[in-house]
Amino acid sequence: MSLALQNQKDSFGANRTITIQGLNKSYGEHSGAAGGHIHYIIKNVDLVIHGGEFFVLLGPSGCGKSTLLNMIAGFISKTDGRLRIGDAEIDKPGRDRAVVFQQADSSLFPWLTVRQNVEFGLKMKKVPKRERRAISDQYIDLVGLTGHDDKLPRALSGGMKQRVQLARVLANDPEILLMDEPFGALDAMTRRTMQKELVRIWSQTKKTVVFVTHDIQEAILLGGRIGIMSQGPSSKISHIYEIPLDYPRDVSAAEFYEYYKQIQAHFDE
Structure with missing residues (x-):
């Protein structure tokens, strides 16, 4: 590892924490308006993501995963609640955060x-x-x-x-990588290669990663913790799974399959 990477790795141990408390995002009329009705995309989201961890947001399509990621990025404003990095409220994009999108061609x-x-x-x-x-x-x-x-x-x-x-x-x-299904458009073999590469890069840089996916296997391959988002509307973090498996992870290992079954059962319910 180069000296620059080592120094970077050491500095990221003190990454600022992302703290989310009672976070809501809605559209439509406000409750104060006569006859109004609030449509919540996400509602009462509470979450703490620690500096240097690899956190995965997992949930079905349309549950608000990308909305939450874009709120952390500062691209979408909150309706109410708290959304902070360290002690600073997020109200706009910043150099401390960078987004990796699904389609590289567009970026x-x-x-x-x-x-x-x-x-x-x-x-x-x-x-x-x-x-x-x-x-x-x-x-x-x-x-x-x-x-x-x-x-x-x-x-x-x-x-x-x-x-x-x-x-x-x-x-x-950036201190924080926000990744919105970045491998979703790739073929299966290339996707697996990129998953391995991402884990290798994260292990060297120790940046904070927030990774969005709807794929259970991908979530377990990558995440130190997995936050399950409930079906929308009014989606929230319904459960958090700790995944203490060593990297690189083997999808054929019994321990891996046990976590897969546990999380799959969560969605089956």
Whole structure:
């Protein structure tokens, strides 16, 4: 591990905690209006995500997982409740948070090479060229794209594009990675490879990761804790599962299957 990565890993042990208390997001008329009715997307969400942990939000499609993630990102405003990082209330996007989306095509600049995409945020921050090069080298290598740095996105596979998106996010050094089903559009083999890569990268950087999925197996493969979101509307965190299995995790292991059965039974109920 490089000295820069080691220093980064040490600093992330003191990541700020994400604290969510009585969080609501609604649309429609407010209850004070005559004849009004409030439609809640999420209601009374309480959750604490500790700095440096890998936390998974798991639930069926349409339950509000992405809404909650975008509220943490600062893209969507809350209706009421508390939503804080450390002691600061979240009311807008910030450099301490970065989002990795499902479709890398929509976030990469097609006219820029892999390296230029990774360095884009650094260039906007006026980081000197030599320093930008060193940082992009580090993260291009970290995501396994060494030798592909001069390629344009159109020359890359879906999995490689997701690696570029992840490298660009990491190069900007956010404290928190917010990942909205980032592997959902990939084929099964590429998805499994990217899951392994993400665990490896997280284990080296120890950034806080909040990962959204509706796939139980993916949740158990990745998460240190899994928060189950109830079916919407008025979704909330109905249960949290601790997953103390060592990484990398084996889907064929008996312990893995036991957690799978337990969580599947939760949804069957």
